[in-house]
Amino acid sequence: MTHSEVLKMVDHTLLAQTATWEEIRQICDDGLRYGTASVCIPPCYVAAAAEYVQGKLPICTVIGFPNGNHTTEAKIYEAKDAIANGASELDMVINIGALKAKNYAYVQNEIEKLKEVCDNKILKVIIETCLLNEEEKIKMCEIVTQAKADYIKTSTGFSTGGATFDDIALFAKYVGSDVKIKAAGGISSFDDAEKFISLGASRLGTSRLVKIEKSLS
Template sequence: MDVKEILAHCDHTLLKQESTWAQIKEVCDDGLKFGCASVCIPASYVKQANDYVGNDLKICTVIGFPNGYSTTEIKVFETEDAIRNGADEIDMVINIGWAKDGRWDDLLEEIKSVKASCQGRILKVIVEACLLTQEEKVKLCQIVTQSGAEYIKTSTGFSTGGATREDVALFKANVGPDVKVKAAGGIRTLQDAEDFLNLGADRLGTSAIVKLVKGQTPQGY
């Protein structure tokens, strides 16, 4: 698979707690240079990044991140604030405890509420697959499909595991035809990236792929 094609599916990500504007700016510069799908950054930098890149690059941010257990009202407020600041895409973390409790109707309503707050922007629903049983994963594929969200996303990258090939294949097989899959967490190599895309992922949440390509192309791209 062509490297440019892989990069076009990457949400170039920097979500470390200690992230500075200089680092966020570099991520934006790289996202522009390498033709990434978006940059995924902390909400506090969305307005600054949006002012910096204008309409030349999609800005993604995270909601209820990384634990997912803030209230629905807080997630809705976070989403509205991010949209006001210029976010183009929203990645929200579900309430994983609700999944464990089987509160599927509550989960569905929360995702729908956040989706409504996106005002037409893309919503990706992070289900933190490493904490779920197979049955819970399949059920969440159904819930995300019913919600109207555009993507189901494997992981935050902040829990006990990231994307696996098995989970991407499972999600692809169980979501509706209008729902795409985002693999995130632990995507370290071009082979990882290609494997996930071949298994049906449409987006890759990764901080490593652009760094890897930069290392391979010191004279430019």
């Protein structure tokens, strides 16, 4: 694959607590320049970014981030607010404690409610694979499929680990045919990106690939 083809699958991401509007604007400029799939930014910058890009680049933001243990109603409010501000893609974090407690109905219901809010917007479900065992990962493939979310996503990038090749291969084996896969967290080279894509990922959450591309130009 060419670098350009890979970058079209990248959610160019800046979610650091210290992120300023100037940095977010640069992320938007880079996304526009390199044709990324979206920019993934904190909720507080969605309205300004949407106005700045004028519909030329999808704006993605995060819900229940990074821990996932907000109430469902709080996540619903966040989602409605983000969409009203111009977000077209939402990456939500599941309630990991509920999953660990095998309260699967709660986890699925929450995703379904967020998908209802999203309507025709894209919903990606972050399951934080580094905190889960294999049984829990497989169960989340089932739940995300049943809840009719658009993507299952590996990681926030704020926990103990990011995407792994094994996790993407597992997703590809167990997730439904209508659910796409996003690898995020620690993707640091175009070689790794291509491996994730070959295993089944169609989106990549990273900031490093654009930085690499900029260094080459």
